[in-house]
Amino acid sequence: MKIVVIGGTGLIGSKLVAKLREHGHEAVAAAPSTGVNTLTGKGLAEVLAGAQVVVDVSNSPSFEPAAVMEFFQTSTRNLLAAEAAAKVGHHVALSVVGTARMPENGYFRAKIAQEDLIEKSGIPFSLVHSTQFFEFVRGIADATTDGDTVRIGPVLFQPIAGEEVAQAVGRVAVGAPLNGRTEIAGPERFRMDEFFRDALAAWGDPRTVVTDSQARYYGSVPGERTLVPDDGAALGRIRYRDWLGQSAAT
Structure with missing residues (x-):
């Protein structure tokens, strides 16, 4: 099966391409560096x-x-039009758990717009909503840092490798x-402030994690369950501390 992975040279895309090839599929990494530009x-x-x-x-x-918003709308329109012309039978997109629960967040709003285009395209589709990646945890801490203080809300948090x-x-x-x-x-599943206190x-x-119920997550204040899935989600097996230890070892 020929499977084209848009963003195939990035964090998730490169792993996905390798796994698909291991299972005998013709996986093609598509990105600006390989001559493919969805914009x-x-x-x-x-x-x-x-x-x-x-x-x-x-990703934008x-x-x-x-x-x-411009990135996801423009790239998705171009991609869906090209898929229709090529008669592609399945469009899969990676999105984020909780987009509908925090539509005031600019990134989440753009992902909602992307999904709306996919759902209305007429091309058979699948949307995979993921929680935050372990690989982004340090970036989240940095984004919420003020001096030597990391301000994090006590909301639920369930990151994945x-x-x-x-x-x-x-x-x-x-x-x-x-x-x-x-x-x-x-x-x-953790309380986000407790997770980051342990992670740091x-x-x-040496930064101090301060619990702040009004702490912003990339511009918006998440609710209690904004960042965690509903019942029935598929759960990974890799725990953060195990992943961190393995990452340090490699």
């Missing part, structure tokens, strides 16, 4: 020729609200279209 449409017709499935795990280079995100997306890609969404998350200690990071 301009360059290279799309060529790379999609003969493809049965397209998986979009690309900017999280500024107008820029991220990028390796298991790629596995889940791969399973969906080779299956029948869901024409709906599925959720994935890590095996452990494990990193040997």
Whole structure:
């Protein structure tokens, strides 16, 4: 099966391409560095020729609200039009758990717009909603840092290893279209402030984590369950401390 992975050279995309190839699929990594640009449409017709499935795990280079909306709307429109011309039978997109619960957040609002375009395209589709990746935890801490203080809300938090995100997306890609969404998350659920307090200690990071119910998460204040999945989500097996230890070892 030919599967084109948009964003195939990135964190999740590179893992996904490798896993699909291990299982005998013709997985093609599509990104600006490989001559495919979804914002301009360059290279799309060529790379999609003969493809049965397209998986979009690309991300906006900017999280500024107008820029991220422009990225997801423009790239998704171009990609869906090229898929229709190539008669692609399954469009898979990676999205975020909780988008509908925090629509005032610019990034989440852009992902909602992306999903709306996919659902109305007429192309059979599957949406994979994931919680935050372990690989982004340090970036979240940095984004909420004020001097030597990290301000985090006491909301629920259930991050997942990028390796298991790629596995889940791969399973969906080779299956029948869901024409709906599925959720994935890590095996452990925490209070976000407690998680980061323990994480910084494990990193040997001297910053102090302060519990702040009004702390913003990339511009918005999340609710109690904004960042965690509903019942029935597929859960990974890798625990954060195990992942951190393995990452340090490698």
